[in-house]
Amino acid sequence: MxxxxxxxxxxxxxxxxxxxxxxxxxxxxxxxxxxxxxxxxxxxxxxxxxxxxxxxxxxxxxxxxxxxxxxxxxxxxxxxxxxxxxxxxxxxxxxxxxxxxxxxxxxSGRPGHVLALLALLMAGTTAAVLAESAVGHQAASSVALAFAGGIVLGAIALFAFRRHNAxxxxxxxxxxxxxxxxxxxxxxxxxxxxxxxxxxxxxxxxxxxxxxxxxxxxxxxxxxxxxxxxxxxxxxxxxxxxxxxxxxxx
Known part of the structure; x- marks a missing residue:
């Protein structure tokens, strides 16, 4: 097996x-x-x-x-x-x-899973950059928006490639x-x-x-x-x- x-x-x-x-x-x-x-x-x-x-x-x-x-x-x-x-x-x-x-x-090697991780990593990198360049509530909002975007893109990748194998x-x-x-x-x-x-x-x-x-x-x-x-x-x-x-x- x-x-x-x-x-x-x-x-x-x-x-x-x-x-x-x-x-x-x-x-x-x-x-x-x-x-x-x-x-x-x-x-x-x-x-x-x-x-x-x-x-x-x-x-x-x-x-x-x-x-x-x-x-x-x-x-x-x-x-x-x-x-x-x-x-x-x-x-x-x-x-x-x-x-x-x-x-x-x-x-898993499935394209949706790989792309979803890339989306989250990109969101994390973007959030880190935004956190450095903004302050206060603006920084918090920017970070939250970046992560939300990453989650949405990841979800789209998972759905779009859900039938694909490794x-x-x-x-x-x-x-x-x-x-x-x-x-x-x-x-x-x-x-x-x-x-x-x-x-x-x-x-x-x-x-x-x-x-x-x-x-x-x-x-x-x-x-x-x-x-x-x-x-x-x-x-x-x-x-x-x-x-x-x-x-x-x-």
Whole structure:
């Protein structure tokens, strides 16, 4: 099934799902379309969440072992922050929606999805320029208008190309795009650290790199909704652990 260009058939159990994921990572291949929203996608989401948590447990254990032997690891941006509703919404809702759109929304290779992302990126660039050149309410209005225009153009692209499958050249270079997506997703999380050498920080974003491959697998095989939900669940569990740890320290 990996290497085919049709959508992924329903897999019978978690073992088959994980085997398919590892085959996908070994030889990334892009199907024509993701499976439609339904029970197979929900089951895959649950299976991949279990795998994600198992891998994260191994990586966190390695980090704890490093601390035990005296390695000084830098703190993340979450350290010292008050866990409140606003932070929870940012981490569990806003971040998954934004990051999945930017890093994996276009991984389908379908022209509507690629053009929609380009429209949003252009809107973001325009908004940044307008924010620099205007002040006060004028700046806010200009930024809002730029983003609204990007959303409208993106929606038009999605509708106009809704029946198109993945672009041929995109499928040909999909393995490269898959790895660039995972590396870009991991790299952006370097911003979670205010200090530390690259030699220390790169291993610390390995969890995000692995998560990026899992999310990409879900995205191209089951749809954008599935990787958004798994990303939200992952972030929610991490935030919950941080909140519990802070409660014990208090």
């Amino acid at each position: 990996i290497g085919e260009t049709t959508s992924l058939p329903a897999l019978p159990d978690a073992r088959a799902e994980w085997k398919n994921y590892f085959a996908f990572v070994k030889r990334p291949a892009l199907p024509e379309r993701a499976a439609p929203i339904g029970a197979p996608g929900l089951r895959a989401l649950g299976r991949m969440l279990v795998l994600d948590l198992a891998i994260m447990l191994v990586l966190v254990s390695a980090a704890l072992a490093a601390l035990v032997v005296g390695v000084d690891l830098p703190e993340t941006a979450l350290a010292g922050l008050d866990i409140n509703l606003q932070l929870a919404l940012m981490v569990v809702v806003v971040a998954p929606l934004a990051e999945e759109t930017i890093f994996r929304g276009w991984l 672009i041929g050249w995109f499928r040909a270079i999909f393995p490269l795009l898959f790895w660039l997506s995972a590396m870009g997703f991991a790299s952006i999380h370097l911003l979670n650290y205010e200090e530390g050498s690259l030699a220390i920080l790169l291993p610390l974003v390995l969890p995000q790199f692995v998560l990026g491959t899992i999310l990409a697998y879900l995205r191209v095989n089951y749809g954008l909704w599935s990787c958004i939900l798994l990303h939200a669940a992952h972030n929610g569990l991490i935030l919950g652990i941080v909140a519990l740890a802070a409660g014990f320290e208090a």
